[in-house]
Amino acid sequence: xxxxxxxxxxxxxxxxxxxxxxxxxxxxxxxxxxxxxxxxxxxxxxxxxxxxxxxxxxxxxxxxxxxxxxxxxxxxxxxxxxxxxxxxxxxxxxxxxxxxxxxxxxxxxxxxxxxxxxxxxxxxxxxxxxxxxxxxxxxxxxxxxxxxxxxxxxxxxxxxxxxxxxxxxxxxxxxxxxxxxxxxxxxxxxx
Numbered sequence: 001x002x003x004x005x006x007x008x009x010x011x012x013x014x015x016x017x018x019x020x021x022x023x024x025x026x027x028x029x030x031x032x033x034x035x036x037x038x039x040x041x042x043x044x045x046x047x048x049x050x051x052x053x054x055x056x057x058x059x060x061x062x063x064x065x066x067x068x069x070x071x072x073x074x075x076x077x078x079x080x081x082x083x084x085x086x087x088x089x090x091x092x093x094x095x096x097x098x099x100x101x102x103x104x105x106x107x108x109x110x111x112x113x114x115x116x117x118x119x120x121x122x123x124x125x126x127x128x129x130x131x132x133x134x135x136x137x138x139x140x141x142x143x144x145x146x147x148x149x150x151x152x153x154x155x156x157x158x159x160x161x162x163x164x165x166x167x168x169x170x171x172x173x174x175x176x177x178x179x180x181x182x183x184x185x186x187x188x189x190x191x
Contacts, residue, residue: 044071044080051081055111061089065106065113077108084115088167096168097123099134111138127153127169136167143167146175156180 051070055063067081084104090096102117113136121129131149136142144164151158151169158179165172 045074046070046072048072060091060093063088067104079106079108080104081106086113086115090168095124097121101134112136123169125153127151141166151179 048070049068051065051067053065054061055065064087065081066085068083069081071080071082073079081104082102084099084101086099086104087095088097088099099115099119099121101115101119104113104115106113115134117132119129119131119134121134129149129151131145132147133145135144137144142164143166144162146162148161149159149163151163156179158174158177160174160177162175163172
């Protein structure tokens with residue numbers, strides 16, 4: 001929303017509060033007085049349709065985040081994304097994987113992101129991850145979930161109740177894993 005419209009909305013809100021206060025003081029003091037102030041519901045400072053954002057470091061692409069609609073909240077430095085799509089790149093800038101989700105949350109302050117609702121990540125080598133929630137912590141360079149997940153590649157698959165990993169799935173820690181790995185070898189928990 002342009003600054004002029006936000007300013008007008010704020011001024012309009014102040015006028016409404018001033019009128020309400022004036023009306024309350026005009027009433028006689030025999031009635032009940034409110035003990036708390038009720039604030040208007042938070043609304044986005046900006047709404048962008050067809051959102052597209054590249055994240056780079058030292059001139060190298062790290063990710064490309066897209067959404068059908070993005071709702072920006074300046075005070076919290078938060079963006080809510082609808083119909084999230086993200087492409088991730090390796091250290092050399094080559095595409096490594098793509099993510100899709102119903103929605104997502106992106107924090108501008110620290111670059112962290114959470115994808116929610118039918119999250120699917122497909123790597124360029126065909127590996128595929130499915131879950132309902134996936135978090136990315138750039139400080140730890142870690143993706144994680146505390147939800148059920150399924151990770152598959154060719155005839156192998158792993159399922160569990162949560163995991164944490166580096167984005168390239170080289171160091172994976174899973175909760176209650178089960179599945180089939182490498183030429184039909186059963187993982188712990190299988191019969």
